[in-house]
Amino acid sequence: MQDIVTISNLTKIYRIGKVDVPALRGVNLRIKRGEFIAVMGPSGCGKSTLLHIMGGLLSPTSGDVLIEDRNLGRCSDRERTEIRRAKIGFVFQRFNLFSTISARENLQLARQIRGNGTFDTHTVEEILGILGLQDKMDHKPLEMSGGEQQRVALARALINRPALILADEPTGNLDTVNSQIVLTMLRDLNLRFNQTVVMITHNSEAASYAHRIVEMRDGQILRQPRSELLVEHEDIFSR
Amino acid sequence: MGLIIANVKKRPTRTIVSILAVSLGVVMILLFVGLTQGMLKDSAYRTQNIKADLLFQPPGSSLLLALNNATMPIRIKDKLLEVDGIRHVSPMLHQFSKQSFSLIFGIDPQSFNQVSGDGIIVMEGRLFQAPFECIVDDVYQQSHHTKLGDTLNILNHTFTIVGFFKSGIAARILVPLETLQDLNDSKEKASIFYIKCDSDSRIEPVYQHLLHVDPFKGYNVTRASDIYKVMASNLPGLKEFTAAIIVSAVLISFLVILLTMYTTITERTREIGILKSLGASKGYIVNLILKESMLLTVVGVGVGLVLTFLATRVLHMLYPSLPFEIRLEWIIYVAFIALASGIFGSTYPAYRAARQDPVEALMYE
Numbered sequence: 001m002q003d004i005v006t007i008s009n010l011t012k013i014y015r016i017g018k019v020d021v022p023a024l025r026g027v028n029l030r031i032k033r034g035e036f037i038a039v040m041g042p043s044g045c046g047k048s049t050l051l052h053i054m055g056g057l058l059s060p061t062s063g064d065v066l067i068e069d070r071n072l073g074r075c076s077d078r079e080r081t082e083i084r085r086a087k088i089g090f091v092f093q094r095f096n097l098f099s100t101i102s103a104r105e106n107l108q109l110a111r112q113i114r115g116n117g118t119f120d121t122h123t124v125e126e127i128l129g130i131l132g133l134q135d136k137m138d139h140k141p142l143e144m145s146g147g148e149q150q151r152v153a154l155a156r157a158l159i160n161r162p163a164l165i166l167a168d169e170p171t172g173n174l175d176t177v178n179s180q181i182v183l184t185m186l187r188d189l190n191l192r193f194n195q196t197v198v199m200i201t202h203n204s205e206a207a208s209y210a211h212r213i214v215e216m217r218d219g220q221i222l223r224q225p226r227s228e229l230l231v232e233h234e235d236i237f238s239r
Numbered sequence: 240m241g242l243i244i245a246n247v248k249k250r251p252t253r254t255i256v257s258i259l260a261v262s263l264g265v266v267m268i269l270l271f272v273g274l275t276q277g278m279l280k281d282s283a284y285r286t287q288n289i290k291a292d293l294l295f296q297p298p299g300s301s302l303l304l305a306l307n308n309a310t311m312p313i314r315i316k317d318k319l320l321e322v323d324g325i326r327h328v329s330p331m332l333h334q335f336s337k338q339s340f341s342l343i344f345g346i347d348p349q350s351f352n353q354v355s356g357d358g359i360i361v362m363e364g365r366l367f368q369a370p371f372e373c374i375v376d377d378v379y380q381q382s383h384h385t386k387l388g389d390t391l392n393i394l395n396h397t398f399t400i401v402g403f404f405k406s407g408i409a410a411r412i413l414v415p416l417e418t419l420q421d422l423n424d425s426k427e428k429a430s431i432f433y434i435k436c437d438s439d440s441r442i443e444p445v446y447q448h449l450l451h452v453d454p455f456k457g458y459n460v461t462r463a464s465d466i467y468k469v470m471a472s473n474l475p476g477l478k479e480f481t482a483a484i485i486v487s488a489v490l491i492s493f494l495v496i497l498l499t500m501y502t503t504i505t506e507r508t509r510e511i512g513i514l515k516s517l518g519a520s521k522g523y524i525v526n527l528i529l530k531e532s533m534l535l536t537v538v539g540v541g542v543g544l545v546l547t548f549l550a551t552r553v554l555h556m557l558y559p560s561l562p563f564e565i566r567l568e569w570i571i572y573v574a575f576i577a578l579a580s581g582i583f584g585s586t587y588p589a590y591r592a593a594r595q596d597p598v599e600a601l602m603y604e
Contacts, residue, residue, distance in 0.1 A: 057516060057597040078520065085518025096513045096601070100245035109242060113517045156517075 003066075004163055004196045005031035005054060010063035010073075012049050012219075023049040025219040027063070033163070034194040036187060038207035041216035047200045048168060050216070054198065055088050055166045056080035067164065085114055089157030089165045089195075091186075093172035095149040097141040103152045104137040107159050114160040124159060130192065131155050131185055147178030151185065158189055165190075167199040171206050183209045243531045246503070253499055254535065260495035261539025261577055262546055264488030268573050269547040269565055271484045275477060276569075277562035283467035288408040291329070291354050291433035292442045294466070295319065295449065296459040300430070310428035311458070318455075319432060322448060324441035327353040330429035332419050336393060336412065341379070341560065343393060344410040345419025351409075354435040359413065363387065364402030370418040373398040376406035382559035394422040411560060489580045492539070496532050496584030504528065504592040511592050512600025521593035528589035529582060536581030540574045 010027040013020050023046045031037055039047050052058040053065055056072050059080070065072040070083055090096075097106050107124075128134050131151040141149050150170060157165055167186065171179035187209050190197045199210060207213050215222040247254050286294070300309035310332065319328045329350035334343045348366055352358030359366070359374070364387045367373055373391060375383075380403045391398045391412065398414060420426050436442050446462055449455040461469050471477070504511065514524060551563045 052598050055516065057601075081515070081518060081520050084516070085520075088518070090516045092516075092601070096509070096516070098242060098245070098510060098513070100249050101241050105241045105245075110517050113514070113519045113523060 002033050003030050004033040004035075004068060005029065005198070006064070006066040007050075007054070008064045010050075010053065010065060011061045012046070012053060012058065013061045023219055024053070024060070027219070027221055029214065029221060031196060031198065033196055034190070035212065036190045036197040036210045037199070037212045037214055038210035039198065039200045039214045039216060040202065040204070040207055041222075045216045046219040047216055049219075051166050051168055051198065051200055054164070055090060056084040087163045089160065089162040091150070091153050091157045091165065091167040091170045093169035095141065095146070095153045095173070097149055097153055097156070099141050102138050102140050103133065103144070103155075106141070106152060107137075107156055110156045110159050123161065127155050127158050127189070130188060145178070146174050147181055150174060150178070150182050154182065154185060154189070158193070158195070161193065161195070163196060165195050165197045167197060169200055169202065171201065171203065179203075179206065240530075243527065243534060246507070246531055247534060250503075253502070257495055257499045257535045258539040258542055261492045261536050261581065262543030264492045264580070265540055265543025265573050265577055266546050266550060267488045268485055268576075269543070269569060270550055270563075272481060272569050273547075273551065273563040273565040274561070275481070276566070277564035279470050280467065280564055281562035283470050285408055285410070286466050287463055289351075289355050289433055290357070290435075290463075292436045292439075292463055293434040293446055293449070294459075294461045294463070295328075295432040295434055295455075296430070296461070298457045298459065300459055308430075310425050310430055313427045313429050316429070316432060319434060319449075322445060322455075324436050324445040324448075325434055326437050327435040329354040329433045330416060331409075331431045331433065332416055332423065332425055332428060333410070333430045334394065334419055334423055341412065342410040343373075343412040343414060343419070345414050345416040345423075346409065347416045351433070354433045355408070359408065360405040361402045362405055364400075367401055367413070367415055370415055370421075371396060371398050372401045373412055373414045374402040374404050375400055375413075376404050376408075376411045378406045378560050379411040396422060485576065489576055492536070492577055492580040493584040496535065496581050497587065499535065500528055500532050500585040500588035501591075503531070504588045507592075508595065508600045508603035511595050512597050512603065515595075515597035516601065524593045525589040528585055528592055532581045532585030532589075533578065536578050539581075540577045543573075543577070544570065 007027055007029040010024050011022065012024040013022045015021075027046075027050060039050065041047050049058065053060050053072065054067070056067075056075070060073045063073060067083055067087055070079075072080055072083065075083065097103075098109065101109070128137070131154060133148070133151055133155060136144060136148055136152070141152065144152070150173075154170075157167075165186075170186065171182055174182060183206055186197060186199070189195065197210075199206070201207050295315075297309040297311040313330050316328045316330055319325055327350060329347060331351075332345040334345070335341075336343050348359070361374065362377060364374070373393070375385060375391075379385070385400055387400060387402070389400045391400060393412075393414065404413070416429075420428060434445070436445050442462065446460060449458065449460045511524060514527075547565065551565070554561055555563070
């Protein structure tokens with residue numbers, strides 16, 4: 001399978017006052033199209049920084065981050081915004097929906113920012129169907145449960161069919177039942193639409209939904225065990 | 240648009256205050272300009288309706304009679320009548336009444352009617368015949384609910400209303416010239432001479448003669464056709480005061496929109512981070528903030544227009560003789576400057592929002 005993300009010698013150093021604080025120290029990572037990976041590690045190990053750089057929200061200090069054929073490390077702010085808009089969908093721990101507008105309007109906003117005409121109504125209906133949101137579309141986020149809000153956030157991330165979904169602790173604010181629902185949906189959507197998912201989590205149970213687990217510590221990747229799911233997944237696509 | 244409307248509805252008090260601030264500016268400008276323009280036009284209209292060809296005034300005096308007390312000897316009338324081309328001359332002395340907030344003209348009915356042609360049309364009652372009699376126009380009559388035989392206090396003297404004349408000419412209250420001269424300590428004096436020429440073709444030569452030939456040189460002479468223009472240009476400080484009102488109104492709108500949008504974007508820092516994570520460009524965010532401020536400003540202009548309309552109705556009920564003229568061009572002008580102040584007021588907050596670091600914005604509590 002073709003790599004969708006290729007990270008080479010990635011470093012990120014934050015300057016806090018007069019002190020340089022390294023967050024990433026030469027990270028190398030390759031992620032294949034359609035892969036679902038979980039990034040684990042203790043707080044402050046650089047997981048979120050890595051995710052934000054992959055999403056074009058942060059620029060690296062050095063190194064290369066290729067999303068398909070575009071190197072984020074050499075892009076301007078405007079170009080990174082374009083890549084983010086076209087290729088990336090975010091899911092956050094705190095859902096980050098606009099509370100003043102309905103679920104439908106939250107999705108429409110994502111469509112509007114992306115620009116119309118890049119997806120069809122059938123896809124939208126399919127996504128809403130998988131997420132079980134058809135009867136919740138006119139509710140405002142605060143009228144929904146945490147699980148429902150996270151499903152809307154998932155729908156928003158998916159609605160423009162981005163190649164890469166970046167999920168930052170998507171189950172961090174959910175109970176066990178809702179966590180399982182959201183993770184199952186994330187995996188189903190990954191399989192159904194072949195969208196690459198990179199998920200940050202502290203939870204090993206959540207990580208078990210991924211094809212591959214990447215462990216980080218002190219700004220570096222420790223190991224990348226290959227999960228059985230990835231083997232299955234590759235098998236499905238090879239067939 | 241859904242997000243913009245939702246944002247505006249989220250903080251109703253702040254939204255209402257912003258809208259009212261913009262509308263206050265609109266009301267301030269339109270009421271002030273409407274009142275000054277209305278008074279000027281009304282005054283010019285009533286002066287023009289006297290149908291004199293030329294107005295002759297003391298040196299340094301103004302056509303805005305409420306603002307000057309300059310007088311000149313009444314014997315100048317005889318000198319004027321000697322000028323070739325002048326047929327009739329009518330003297331007038333005026334007095335501003337603080338009680339009725341209007342001008343009182345002392346006139347000589349005979350010469351006034353000679354100049355005016357139609358003269359004063361008495362609709363009810365008669366012209367004054369005794370020294371302490373007066374006539375008032377129908378607007379004054381309706382606004383003060385007066386009837387024949389009622390009295391008026393002018394310069395601490397009681398005048399009896401003996402007639403009502405058709406409005407739109409001279410002043411709202413007319414009294415005998417000699418009486419006003421006596422009361423005003425201006426015996427044998429006049430404020431203006433209304434001049435009627437032999438024919439229209441004689442107006443310009445007479446005008447030039449009065450401007451340049453002694454003993455009239457130095458006096459103020461105005462063609463009837465120039466009255467409004469001269470009045471508008473003679474009103475001291477009008478342009479400056481109008482400019483001050485406009486600047487104040489613009490500043491109020493600008494500062495309130497600036498403050499509103501600034502607090503809005505601070506409050507919505509996290510939302511701006513979300514927009515950025517969705518791929519919103521800086522232009523998109525600037526556009527969103529500007530559209531929101533435009534919405535507030537447009538509603539503010541609309542509310543301002545409604546409030547101006549209501550205010551003129553109330554003022555008209557309280558002071559029926561107060562003339563207002565709110566022209567479409569001023570409404571457009573005011574709407575334009577309100578929108579401009581809204582745009583400028585939201586430019587900095589919009590720029591600041593667009594420049595926010597997306598990661599910091601997403602972590603904002």
